[in-house]
Amino acid sequence: MVHQETLQFDSRGRGSFNITHEVEQIIRQAGIRTGICQLFLHHTSASLILCENADPTVRSDLERFMARLVPDGDPLFDHTQEGPDDMAAHVRSILTKMDLSFPIIDGRPGLGTWQGIYLWEHRSHPHRRRVTVTLYGET
Template identity: 60%
Template structure:
């Protein structure tokens, strides 16, 4: 059995959007009891993150680390067609991931106690991001 659902995620600019509940709904709608859920982001300037969901300081610290690691407007980068955050957003995406695989158990995405699924927007302006949740059982 295969089931896919497309989500549209609106970001407010650089930062994290929790899509855990949307992923859980897509798994439930699939009717699968056991299997594998793949979450795929169709963009090159945002990424997916399986991260601590209890303490928002974890995500703040990740953003602080990446801001230091990949600076907006760094003269190293030639590609700046859409502004000083353009190439840094691409680098951040390459260093992270655009797909997650999560086991399905008892009709739910089998996440750990403190795990959440996030779209991590790397651009400074708001964007609409397309995410496909696929379930195979």
């Protein structure tokens, strides 16, 4: 069986947002017990990550690390059409990724105990983001 849906999320600007619950709901409603879940983000200035879900300081530490690694307004960048965070956001998304895959086990995401699924917004201002969820498996 194959099932596909697209979710929309409104980010509040730069930061990571837990989307695990929304993905779990799609898996549960599709009735797939064993299979693969593939997520794809339709944007070039945000990313998807599996990350620590118990301690939010992990995500804030990641944000500070990324700000040091790829600072907004770096004079290296020519692409600044949408502001000083424009090219930095593109680099950040390429260094992370715009897709994720994980197993579906017993009708649930087969994540580790401390893993959550996060949309990581790299732009300073809020954006509407689309994530397509594709499920392959058996009911």
